[in-house]
Amino acid sequence: MLNPLATHAGTRRLITAAGTAPSVHNTQPWHFIARHREYIELHADPDRWLKITDPRGRSLHISCGAALFNLRLALRISGHRPLTWSTPATGNDPPTLLATVRPTPAAPASAAEHDLYEAIKARRTNRQPFTDTPVPQAIMDELVAAARMEGAGLVFPRGPGVAALLEEVAAAEESLTGDGRYRAELARWTCGPSHADGVPPYVQGPRPIGDLAPVRDFARATRERARFEDRPRLAVLTTPGDGPADWLRAGQALQRLLLVATVHGLSASFLNQPLDLRDMRRHTDPRHPGGHPQMIIRLGYGPAVPRAPRRPVPELLRAA
Structure with a gap:
């Protein structure tokens, strides 16, 4: 061929x-x-x-x-x-x-x-409210298998673990937004329309009603607010180690499981603020029983949303 x-x-x-x-x-x-x-x-x-x-x-x-x-x-x-x-x-x-x-x-x-x-x-990446329809166990098992195929793990917190993780996300969000350097870097990629990259307002989603927000704030200028699901389905992607090879592996596992989720009609967004804060403070991650957390993913059934902008191929393909 x-x-x-x-x-x-x-x-x-x-x-x-x-x-x-x-x-x-x-x-x-x-x-x-x-x-x-x-x-x-x-x-x-x-x-x-x-x-x-x-x-x-x-x-x-x-x-x-x-x-x-x-x-x-x-x-x-x-x-x-x-x-x-x-x-x-x-x-x-x-x-x-x-x-x-x-x-x-x-x-x-x-x-x-x-x-x-x-x-x-x-x-x-869907930052809109999801329905309260539960994700079937069979699909969650497929997502776990997808991550495993790429050498990663996928953990689903349950019960009090979900509330504790949301509280950790909210605390990290507050710390991050109090850092002027973080706000400036975020603004570069989120403020105003862009022809090819960043997170423009039309894909940022509404501001959540309530304290434990299951979406990143992005310092949105929009005043639109919405009520998000009461019990978000969260998943944590993990790797055995926490070095560059593990991170590259985590990205491949992430995309495989996101595509599997898409095939099943699932939407996803990310709540990585605690991991961002850890990296900004240059803290090393202690070994967890389930591996090193690399991504915090919110899964569920959401409405259709537009795609974020993309760079054209001539910008991506460089001469040898």
Whole structure:
């Protein structure tokens, strides 16, 4: 089967899929280099690194990991196996090359893989209120299995654990918004319309009624308010370790489970304020029984929402 990197159209299709991945504040902190029409490199973009909120580069690596999963999936749809070498940045060096992917001939993609690929276009970060319809246990089991396929874990807090986690999120939100550096960095990516990146007002969602908000505030200028679900379904994505390789793995696991959720009609948003605050304070995460938390995810059934803006392929694909 023809290597998709052999043609401009094939390469463009791969980059389009990769660039649709979710990223922290929709910074889309990546670019790609196709070399010799044989393999493609994923690079982090230091100019899009949130150096105040994300001094370790954890969120940057997770974002790029999500793009890497989409790239791998797009190669599978082309009838190839994505042979992948991950080279996450380490130490104090600026993040650059994170992974190299070479397509090798393989059996045709399965129906399940085609479903995931179609979900790339439909997936959204949904900051609207969700219904109180419970997520079936069978779907939660599928999400756990999806994370496990990428070497990560997924934990669903229950009962008092949900309220405790929401309280932790609210406390972290208050601490973050009291930091002027955080507010300035957030404003760069959330204030006003953007043609290609950031979180513009039309995707920020309403302000919640109540104290324990299941969505990030974003210092919204809008005065619209709404009541959110009383018992949000939260999930925590974990990894065995807490280094660059684990973060890149977490991003791939995140995107796989988000696409599985999309196939089942589930919506998702994120409540990572406690993790952001930990990173800003440069605290290391102690080992938890379930692994190191990397993402806090809110899941449920929400309304249709618009997609956040995306950078065009010419901005993402750089010359070798």
